[in-house]
Amino acid sequence: MTRDLYARHRAVLPDWLALYYEDPLEITHGEGRHVWDAAGNKYLDFFGGILTTMTAHALPEVTKAVAEQAGRIVHSSTLYLNRPMVELAERVAHLSGIPDARVFFTTSGTEANDTALLLATAHRRSNAILAMRNSYHGRSFSAVGITGNRGWSPTSLSPLQTLYVHGGVRTRGPYADLDDRDFIDACVADLLDLLGHTRAPAALIAEPVQGVGGFTSPPDGLYAAFREVLRERGILWISDEVQTGWGRTGEHFWGWQAHGRNGPPDIVTFAKGIGNGMSIGGVIARAEIMNCLDANSISTFGGTQVTMAAGLANLNHLLEHDLQGNARRVGGLLIERLRAVAAQVPHVREVRGRGLMIGVELTRPGTDEAAPEAASTVLEEARAGGLLVGKGGGHSTSVLRVAPPMSLTVAEAEEGAAILERALRSI
Template structure:
């Protein structure tokens, strides 16, 4: 059955639509932190549909909200008043930390970032954008144009002039050998030098922790230091919170809060986890920025009633059950457990991350040379052991990405760590 589906997939879908595993699996259902495939195999899910099933599979509160809303009305577009959309927008505006905030809903993180770029370039009357090396911001033409990860940039054509800045990767690059204070100072000096050679950009777009890039991040405070330089020149700061939002990092509700000196970003984008599998993305911006467009606009499927009902139920559950605190506690335990296991595996260059957002970078032992074949081997071995994880990284996809639902408990964290330890040892 799976072989037949794979053949049909390959005959009708694009060749560039990636599939995991030498023998791809069809996931048929899930519950809590577990999923099952079409052959009846049960897996502990440490990737959540690319950080999208944020709370739990088949969460009753979300399932109930979706079912009840579907029985009333599924969709009407933004041309009509929409109570669930206003309700969720009010909650997100308050949680964002951005003053006089306005919220625009989209269907994905790609579309959210695309919208933020439209707003920034219109507001600033500039098509120059700053982005981080090793970054990923989505699949659209403009989002690819600000993506600094060559593995996810199929074209160099772009409607934007993009300039890439140092700092998103702490342990690689020309400043890697510096301590945190000097690293930040060097990156700020580099930014100032770059700005001296170009017309004022519209914005800097940056992920507080780079997702597809392998869960890399700068020292705390880097983006606050950048913001001071940018603010002097009127340049906006867009925080891409598609993967870091909603408490996943444990220490903060938003990733930008690790860089909070000077206040919140001018805009933040979100998606993935808020819908717990439903298609929700969006932008939060100060009113003067959000309202700068002077042409009509709508979103046919952004903010549709059924996705908003899911988002509200999911957000309520997350806050009422302190899943941010759980990410901090269980994520800290899981990270230390993985560091202990990795200490005996020469191919592991680094275990990094925060909360339930953990990366394991693999290289050829004794070098900094990426080893994507070994990363794929560990991914396969983990699946054989009953664990689903992800891959990423800016150096030929040699980082493992671990991002379970935020309701993960200690027993499941221990179980997953043991499977991953066996998978890592299998490559030696």
């Protein structure tokens, strides 16, 4: 059955549409932190559909909200008043920390970042964008044009002039050996030097924790230091919270808050987890920025009633059950458990992360040379043991990405760590 489906997949879908595993997996259903495949095998899910199943598979509150809304009306477009969209926008605007915030809903993180770039370039009358090396911001033509991760940017053609800044990766590059304070100072000096050689950019776009790049992050305060430089020049700060938002990092509700001494960003983008599997993305910005467009615009599918109902139910569950606190507590236990394992596995260069957003970087023992084949081996062995994890990384796909639903229990964290330990020792 699965092999037949794989053959049909290859016959009608693009070659560049990546699939995990030598024998691709068809997931048929899920519950809580577990999923099942077409053969009836059960897996502990430590990737959540790329950080999208944020709370739990088949969360009753969300499935009920979707069913009830679908029984009334599924869709009407933004040309009509939409109560669920207004209600979710009110909640998101309040939680954003941005004064006089406006919210525009999209169907994906790619579309959210695309919209943020449109707003920033229109508001600033500049098509120059500052982005971070090793970054990833989506699949659209403009988003790949500002993506600093070569493996996910298939063309150098772009409507934007992109200038890449140091700082997104703490333990690699020319500043890796510096302490945190000197690292920040060096990155700020690099930014100042770059700005001295270009016309005023529209914005800096940055992921507080780089997702596809392998869950790397700078020292706390880097983007606050950048903000001082940007604000003096009127350059906007866009925080890409597609993967870091909604409390996943445990310590903060938004990733930017680790760098927030100079106030919130001008623009925040979000997606993935808020819909718990439903297609929701969005942009939050100050009214003067959001309202700067001087042409008509609508969204056919952004903010559609059924997805907004899911988002409201999911957000309520997240807040009422303090899943941010759970991510901090259980994630802290999981990362320490994995670090203890890593100390005994020569291929593991680093275990890093925040909350339930953990990266395990693999290299050839005794070197900093990436080991993508080792990551593939671990991915396969973890699956054989009943655990699903992801891959990423800037130099190659040699980082295991661990990001379970935020309702993960201590027992499930221990079970997953034990499976991953066996998989790592199999390299």
